[in-house]
Amino acid sequence: MFLLTFSRHKTPSYSPVRPPAVPLAVRSPYTSIWMSNANNGTLNTNGAMFWPGTPAGWEGIIVVDKVAYEYMGTGLQSLPQLANVKAASQLAVSFDSQYSNFTIRAGPVDLVASFLSPVIPQDLCRTSIPLSYLQVSFHSTDNQSHDVQLYSDVNAGWISPETNTTVNWNLFEGASAVNGSGNATGSPSTVYSWVLSQENQYEFGEEQDFPQWGNFTYSSSPGYSRNFSFQSGHSLDLRYNYVASLELSNVVDSNYRGAQSKEPVFAFVHDFGLATSGDALYTIGTVQQNVIRFLTSEGLVPLQPWWTECYGDDLFDLIEFHYNDFATSQAKGASFETRLKADSENYYAIVALSARQIMAAYVLTVPPNLRCSNSSSITQGEPLMFQKEISSNGNMNTVDVIFPALPFYLYANPEMLKFVLNPLFYNQESGFYPNGYSMHDLGTHFPNATGHVEGNDEYMPVEESGNMLLMAYAYFKFTGDTSFLSEHYAKYRQWATYVTEYSLVPEAQLSTDDFAGTLANQTNLAIKGIVGLKAMSFISEALGDLQSAANYSSTASSYYTQWEQLAIDPSGTHTMLAYQSRGSFGLLYNTYPDKLLNLGIIPKRLYDMQSRWYPTISQAFGVQLDSRHTYTKSDWEMWTASTCSPSTRRLFVNALAYWLNNTSTRLAFGDLFETVGTGAYPDGVTFIARPVAGGHYSLLALLKTGQNSQTGTSPGGFPQNSTQALTEWRAGYLNISASSTPGSTTRTATVPTVPAPSSGFFNNSTTSRAGHR
Structure with a gap:
């Protein structure tokens, strides 16, 4: 049976230890996504969760020679049985202070899902950005070219887990909304972003530790893929049709609704054609621009995040900077990691696992401009x-x-x-x-x-x-x-x-x-x-x-x-x-x-x-x-x-x-x-x-x-x-x-x-x- 195929998996190797949960996107109090290792679970059996344990819909599929392998999330397990659907095998999990890396086998291709949340305490500008990276790369294990596509989607549960909270969304090509339907017309470096927000926002409010204001963003670019496409819609329909046809329709669903009402998901596909290797880069996170309410001599004032001081106050400028800053963030994170590893020796596993968690509890803000202070x-x-x-x-x-x-x-x-x-x-x-x-x-x-x-x-x-x-x-x-x-x-x-x-x-x-x-x-x-x-x-x-x-x-x-x-x-x-x-x-x-x-x-x-x-x-x-x-x-x-x-x-x-x-x-x-x-x-x-x-x-x-x-x-x-x-x-x-x-x-x-x-x-x-x- 289909579900039995997904329930069978071997426990992967872990390095340096097997922690109770592995950090995925851990960047702020509201961008804090983990994978539990409960019951020897893996990325494609336990999926992603918000830090309290609330499920976070984050799906990943690699299609190799028209066979779809689910490597992240559990969305395909809810579909009717399809002959061309298999579960990928998770081989290894490793982490350091910056990265969590999952090595996964999908038929004749190995895939690495690398989750980067940079810990760079000396760089306050980059530290203040509440966005995280996912880089997915693949290579063939038989040195032969294979027809490969990378699919990824997220659901509206990232912005609100409640059924009765209406969520609005749109896709942006750079800073321009893609209304209705249309092709991705940008260059390989154009950043496309799904942006979600609650229809009725409550500024500085929380519900079940989720923010009740601000935007959730999921971004990618065509990169070196042969074809890049997108779609939003009901999770069951969208995923089933994609696996059956291996295409997305470039349609933005206009039926705004709650996260649990015909579960809306927001997808990207990178089609590499015949290839021996390739990769796709995504950024993800929740962004508020009035981020803290602060009592001052002039009353309660909203404070802006520190990144606005560094990169301006436009959300899309921030997304584009962060997306294109991947290599620099990697290098800066590697510098901290090298120092940490040299200093900590065999104590390393403890402090490496702790690093992202520590930094993700903070928000850096611009100070209030007080007239009389x-x-x-x-x-x-x-x-x-x-x-x-x-x-x-x-x-x-x-x-x-x-x-x-x-x-x-x-x-x-x-x-x-x-x-x-x-x-x-x-x-x-x-x-x-x-x-x-x-x-x-x-x-x-x-x-x-x-x-x-x-x-x-x-x-x-x-x-x-x-x-x-x-x-x-x-x-x-x-x-x-x-x-x-x-x-x-x-x-x-x-x-x-x-x-x-x-x-x-x-x-x-x-x-x-x-x-x-x-x-x-x-x-x-x-x-x-x-x-x-x-x-x-x-x-x-x-x-x-x-x-x-x-x-x-x-x-x-x-x-x-x-x-x-x-x-x-x-x-x-x-x-x-x-x-x-x-x-x-x-x-x-x-x-x-x-x-x-x-x-x-x-x-x-x-x-x-x-x-x-x-x-x-x-x-x-x-x-x-x-x-x-x-x-x-x-x-x-x-x-x-x-x-x-x-x-x-x-x-x-x-x-x-x-x-x-x-x-x-x-x-x-x-x-x-x-x-x-x-x-x-x-x-x-x-x-x-x-x-x-x-x-x-x-x-x-x-x-x-x-x-x-x-x-x-x-x-x-x-x-x-x-x-x-x-x-x-x-x-x-x-x-x-x-x-x-x-x-x-x-x-x-x-x-x-x-x-x-x-x-x-x-x-x-x-x-x-x-x-x-």
Whole structure:
């Protein structure tokens, strides 16, 4: 039967690991498309999905000698049986920080579908473009010429998944609409674009995380094909007629309707005739031009995306620039990729998979042109950066979501840290926030940066105030820019006053791990405040306020001495989760900034104690976040790993790589998962596709530690010179054992092995866990 033909497939090989989901077009909060590997699925069995798991119609067919092979999507499986239809076989999947590549066999032809979402943090103009690339290339495996066509379509579900939301569309040749029907008359380089939008738009609104305004675009050009054609229409009719006749009609369907009403699809065909090889290039993504709503002294104002500053505000100019920029974007992405691979070695799979996910949570905008603003946070010629707290609650510029991503900023481009903090400073320094501690977020739901004028944001005062102090000093440490310190010094002093009063004994406050609930006197929250005060002493010192610097430093040192007495378990083997909870434990990740910033307040004996402890409690998929639950967070694991000895670091890194290759989860890289069982999501909580994956770069950020420091030695015992750091790195700080190299596996012979961790990874003994529940 037809459907049985499609259900049979061999599991392809994966490199460097087999992740729960593979990024396809991952470029912004609204251009975030993945392929799940659930049930050993492939590109032509599971198809494409929006990051929450909502199906995204994206179809790909290669016709070879009049036989149609479906290589992407599942659209042909809904058609009546046709003799000339077969499923292509997916042979291999590989990914790096820029690309996901699928190698597929279609009879006598091999096809490669290469999905490129450039990660180029130093190039803010290109980074701000919310469009992604797909290049499909083929070559014959028998060195003979074959009659080849490439077909691709997308559906209206990209702009709205709802049946009752009418979608409008048209095809454009360059910037000119192709009305009714007609041939593609342009040159080989002419860009054709399907442009879709909701008929009734709700600006700055979301529904099921889909934008309710803006345009979805899917573009291609004839390139080197012999004939180029297009068509839109009902999916079943259009695909059936194409497979039966191998032609499109060059007709634009004029019956506007909802995505699920006689499902409209929008297709291109490249006909290569007899050929041994060929390729087609597509670009895809969702574009808004009023992209953020921002509270200012002149009221709520819409902000334009940063790309309008670089390329003008015309949508078709942007599409054409981006389409023709493919080679340059490739080259720039390759530069970042080369550096990342050289720096990360066997840690590479984790940070490579994280890169696109991190960058896709942000929007860069042109700052508002305010008549009366004296704020240093609004600088014409510099972008503002807005982050969506993807999947957890959709907040805007959440301080404790920016904070775990800190290592990525510092590694990739520290200026991004300033750009994402500036909107928070502007809001609080303009009198829009009434509390004396740092705000939690800039708005309850992206893309509305409307703040909390009543001060009723989520209550995490020690958490967020400590985070802001540490990020401010980190930016200075990695750039040497004192202006960022002096411009906001009054605000730092305000937050430091709060931290001084409440950090040593934080009572019943939430920490960033708010999903775990309120807990009084959290050890890890207290050390964040203490480390933050030490950072504040260096901020004051950098600005020449030596008396304040001495006071902050003395207070931090005194607090640390008291903290040790309160925080270390009576057994002397580890710190407790909370002062009052003997036998409890947790990841002490908030000591990482002490290492990263060379603060020198945490003694080596504490790091050594914790480093010895973690292997005794580690499970199959890592070290649990704390003793209340068996789940962990990958970002905090990598922060913690950066504070540990080489052998314990390897334990953390190997465990996360092992989870990636073996977890039962099926969506984008999740940062919260069980350390036991199948590595599943915890009950009731699913964190996926979040920018906190920037925390996975914690080890790489250490390579840059101190490069703009004012001091010559590292109080924390870490190298400040990058050459020295890299030498020590390769000598064992991060060198994962050779057994971690991909090879065979017990799952299938074609999925790469990331071996189960050893030496304490599976320690489930009652002795090591007694009293911890």
